[in-house]
Every structure is written in structure tokens, then in C-alpha cells.
Amino acid sequence: MAYSTFCQTPNDSTKEPMFFGQSVNVAHYDQQKYEVFEKLIEKQLSFFWRPEEVDVSRDKIDFGGLPEHEKHIFISNLKYQTLLDSIQGRSPNVAFLPLVSLPELETWIETWSFSETIHSRSYTHIIRNIVNNPSVVFDDIVENDHILKRAGDIARYYDDLIKLTQVHNLHGSGTHEINGEKITVNLRILKKSLYLCMMSVNALEAIRFYVSFACSFAFAERRLMEGNAKIIRLIARDEALHLNSTQHILSLMQGGKDDPEMAEIAIECQQEAYDLFVKAAEQEKEWAKYLFKDGSMIGLNEQILCQYVEFITNQRMKSVHLPQPYEELSNPLPWMKNWLESDAVQVAPQEVEVSSYLVGQIDSSVDGDEFLDFDL
Amino acid sequence: MTYKKYFKKAPIVSLKGQPVILFDGKHSSLLEALESKKVKVFSECRNGFCGACKTTVISGEVSYLTQPLAELNADECLPCCCVPETDLNLKLSCQGVEIVAKRQYSTNHSPAPALTKLAHEG
Numbered sequence: 001m002a003y004s005t006f007c008q009t010p011n012d013s014t015k016e017p018m019f020f021g022q023s024v025n026v027a028h029y030d031q032q033k034y035e036v037f038e039k040l041i042e043k044q045l046s047f048f049w050r051p052e053e054v055d056v057s058r059d060k061i062d063f064g065g066l067p068e069h070e071k072h073i074f075i076s077n078l079k080y081q082t083l084l085d086s087i088q089g090r091s092p093n094v095a096f097l098p099l100v101s102l103p104e105l106e107t108w109i110e111t112w113s114f115s116e117t118i119h120s121r122s123y124t125h126i127i128r129n130i131v132n133n134p135s136v137v138f139d140d141i142v143e144n145d146h147i148l149k150r151a152g153d154i155a156r157y158y159d160d161l162i163k164l165t166q167v168h169n170l171h172g173s174g175t176h177e178i179n180g181e182k183i184t185v186n187l188r189i190l191k192k193s194l195y196l197c198m199m200s201v202n203a204l205e206a207i208r209f210y211v212s213f214a215c216s217f218a219f220a221e222r223r224l225m226e227g228n229a230k231i232i233r234l235i236a237r238d239e240a241l242h243l244n245s246t247q248h249i250l251s252l253m254q255g256g257k258d259d260p261e262m263a264e265i266a267i268e269c270q271q272e273a274y275d276l277f278v279k280a281a282e283q284e285k286e287w288a289k290y291l292f293k294d295g296s297m298i299g300l301n302e303q304i305l306c307q308y309v310e311f312i313t314n315q316r317m318k319s320v321h322l323p324q325p326y327e328e329l330s331n332p333l334p335w336m337k338n339w340l341e342s343d344a345v346q347v348a349p350q351e352v353e354v355s356s357y358l359v360g361q362i363d364s365s366v367d368g369d370e371f372l373d374f375d376l
Numbered sequence: 377m378t379y380k381k382y383f384k385k386a387p388i389v390s391l392k393g394q395p396v397i398l399f400d401g402k403h404s405s406l407l408e409a410l411e412s413k414k415v416k417v418f419s420e421c422r423n424g425f426c427g428a429c430k431t432t433v434i435s436g437e438v439s440y441l442t443q444p445l446a447e448l449n450a451d452e453c454l455p456c457c458c459v460p461e462t463d464l465n466l467k468l469s470c471q472g473v474e475i476v477a478k479r480q481y482s483t484n485h486s487p488a489p490a491l492t493k494l495a496h497e498g
Contacts, residue, residue: 240420341419
């Protein structure tokens with residue numbers, strides 16, 4: 001299945017599986033195998049925003065007034081968010097696009113990744129505002145062991161999939177010696193790598209991001225760094241959508257209707273997927289320890305954040321049909337929902353409440369019943 | 377003009393068989409109604425696309441205010457963007473929930489057995 005940017009074999013894309021079918025040729029959306037991806041694209045586009053729309057100037061004053069240990073919490077958290085979006089802004093494109101075989105899914109992946117680049121741009125917007133030399137913050141991301149440790153685990157699944165795809169594309173199935181390294185690749189190995197990568201992306205979007213959101217919103221709960229929280233709120237709204245999409249993809253894979261071999265792989269990889277989630281959760285708990293090493297802040301400390309990690313991990317694993325590793329408890333951060341509620345997000349000044357509006361949209365649906373009691 | 381062709385009874389929402397809410401239209405969504413009774417439901421986006429509030433429906437039907445984007449099984453609903461269409465029985469715990477006390481009738485007729493059972497549970 002050598003990749004081509006425009007495969008000239010005519011095909012009915014609705015008969016292709018999500019991945020590993022014939023590469024997408026004509027980008028058409030009139031017939032769709034999975035309408036949900038089209039809906040996700042529309043929703044994501046209706047969510048469009050730019051970081052410059054949010055005024056973060058007050059944050060500089062707030063930041064200056066924070067005690068040292070809270071500055072550490074804020075900056076470290078921001079660094080981590082920057083890392084996550086740096087990865088997400090490119091990886092879905094590089095890893096998934098060569099494998100995808102449905103036009104609507106292809107476009108969704110591009111739309112998804114594009115929105116992550118907006119998130120990355122927001123971090124520069126925020127950091128530029130609160131420190132005089134932003135590069136000090138950015139440079140530390142590739143030096144800070146606590147961040148790098150997790151970066152390795154996140155990138156690993158993507159890198160593995162990308163490498164296998166490239167080898168398979170060039171040399172086909174079999175064992176190949178490349179730069180002195182023996183690599184065995186076939187379609188099943190690729191599918192397995194894709195499944196685990198999708199699980200890892202889901203864990204990233206579902207757990208890691210939310211831990212960082214909790215920290216950002218904890219400041220704003222005290223009416224500090226509110227500009228930052230406004231931006232993070234927009235990011236969180238996008239992430240909920242991305243999370244939904246990977247859950248959908250995983251469910252379709254597990255269901256087996258899309259590709260029966262994928263369902264076998266899902267069963268085969270259940271333990272690995274479970275371990276991957278637990279590892280992500282444990283890493284986040286370690287991160288909480290690092291964040292609060294010099295002291296906690298009002299409303300959030302290591303213990304509460306760890307409880308939140310466990311709570312959210314259980315919820316997210318349930319959504320992708322995995323057993324729950326932690327004890328069932330109630331949401332330790334009930335105020336999070338005020339920040340995650342999407343209609344409370346203010347997108348443009350003239351639009352205070354409804355967040356997802358389509359420009360020029362009119363409601364033209366008139367039901368036949370409306371005229372039932374109408375006589376002349 | 378206020379005449380309506382049919383009368384629709386306000387649906388009763390039960391949690392694992394225990395009636396908890398009379399959905400009389402005071403709340404704009406099922407989730408809001410559940411929260412007003414302090415039912416523990418996890419929610420995030422509250423707009424049908426994150427899927428956090430996904431709840432199993434034991435019996436009954438809901439209608440959606442906005443079409444949910446989250447993946448749903450046939451026996452699941454998203455309380456954040458739906459309202460009960462018929463009496464609804466949800467697979468949620470009624471622990472810590474304010475339960476409407478059943479009125480005790482002091483008549484010679486003994487109340488229906490099912491009712492007595494529920495009143496005791498409450």
C-alpha cells in the first residue's frame with residue numbers, strides 16, 4: 001500500500017476502512033462512511049478563535065504578585081502545556097495522514113491538528129506577556145527532566161508508528177535491516193502500532209491535558225491570571241472535541257465492523273492499553289509532586305490533584321472500554337465543570353453566551369405541523 | 377388558541393427504580409434537573425460533545441435538544457442535551473439525593489404493594 005498523494009484508482013471511499021485502505025484521492029464529503037467526523041469538523045470550525053482576542057495584560061500584574069512557589073506552579077504548568085501542544089500540533093498529521101483512507105477522517109485529522117497549532121500560539125501570547133524573555137521559558141522545556149520524562153512516553157508511540165509506516169512504505173512487509181537495525185513490519189504490526197498510538201493520544205488528551213487545565217483554573221478560581229484562564233478555557237473546549245474524536249476512532253476500531261482485524265488487535269492489546277493509561281496517570285501524579293514541591297496554593301495541592309488524576313483516569317478509561325484502575329470516588333474538583341462548560345465560553349465581545357455560532361446561519365427548518373391549525 | 381390537542385403528563389425520572397424528579401419543564405435539560413436534586417453526575421462541556429455525562433437508561437425515552445456528538449450506545453443518553461420524553465429510569469445512584477416523601481393516605485384501603493416498598497426505601 002504505497003502512499004500516493006492522489007491515488008488514481010477509482011474507489012468508493014465509503015467501502016474503505018478508516019485506516020490502511022486505499023489512500024484518499026478526491027476530497028469529497030457528499031457521501032460519508034462516518035458522519036461524526038464531518039460533524040466534528042463543523043464543530044471545530046465553529047469554535048475558531050485567536051489568542052490575540054483575549055486580553056492578558058492584567059495577568060502581568062497578577063503574576064508579579066504571586067509568591068515564588070506559585071510562580072513555579074504557573075510557569076511549570078504552562079511549559080508542560082506548551083510541550084503537549086507542540087507534539088499535538090504536528091504528530092496527528094505526520095503519523096495518521098499517510099494511513100487514513102476516508103476523506104472525512106483525513107480532513108478531521110488536519111482540522112484537529114490545526115487547532116492545536118492555535119493552542120501553541122496562545123502559549124507564546126501568554127508567556128510573552130508575563131516574562132520579559134520568553135525564550136528562557138521555552139528553552140527549559142527541552143532541558144527540564146520532569147517534562148522530558150513524559151515527553152518521551154508521549155512521543156514514543158507516534159515515533160514508532162511513523163517509523164514502521166515509512167519502512168513499510170519503502171520496503172513492504174518482512175524483516176528489513178536498516179542502518180544496522182533489524183525491523184520487522186507487516187500490516188498487522190502496523191495496525192497494532194496504530195491502535196496503541198491512538199490509545200496514547202487519547203490518554204494525552206483525556207488525562208494529561210486535564211491535569212494542566214485544573215492548575216490553570218485553580219488560579220482563576222482565586223481571580224488570578226484570568227486572561228490565561230480565558231485562553232485555557234477555549235483550549236479546553238477544543239480538547240473536549242479532540243478527546244471525543246479519539247474515543248470515536250477507538251470505539252470503531254474495537255467494534256470490528258470497520259476492520260475485523262482491528263477488533264482482534266484491540267482485544268490482544270487490552271493489557272498494554274491499560275498499562276499505558278495507568279503509566280500516564282502515575283506520571284501525572286509525580287508531576288503534581290514536582291509542581292507543589294515548594295508549597296501548595298489555595299484550592300489546590302498535591303493530594304487533591306492526585307485524586308483528580310485518579311478520578312479522571314477512571315472516567316476516561318471507562319469511555320474507551322477499559323477496566324478502571326482506581327477506587328471509585330466523587331469528583332474532587334467540582335468547580336472544574338464551571339470552566340469546562342462550553343457555552344460559558346466568551347468567544348467574541350458581541351457574543352456573550354452562545355459559543356458555537358455559524359456566521360450567517362439562519363434556521364430554515366419549518367415543520368409541516370406548524371400549519372395544522374391554520375385556516376383561511 | 378390555548379387549546380392543546382393532547383395532554384402530556386410530566387415525565388417522572390427515577391434512579392434505579394426510585395422516583396426522584398417530576399420533570400415539569402422548570403429545567404432546560406435532564407442534567408440540570410438531576411443536579412437540582414443533587415444527583416451525582418459527572419459533566420464537562422454540557423453541550424453534547426465531550427460525552428462526560430453519558431448515562432445508562434434502564435427504561436424510557438429521551439429527546440435531544442441538540443444532536444449529541446459523543447458516541448452513544450442504544451441504552452445510553454447524554455443528560456446535558458436531552459429531556460425526558462416518557463417516564464425515565466436511569467442507572468444512577470440516588471445516594472445523598474433529596475427524595476420526595478410519599479404522602480401517606482390514612483384510608484381503609486391499603487396502598488399498593490409497590491408503593492409501600494418504595495416509601496420504605498426512601
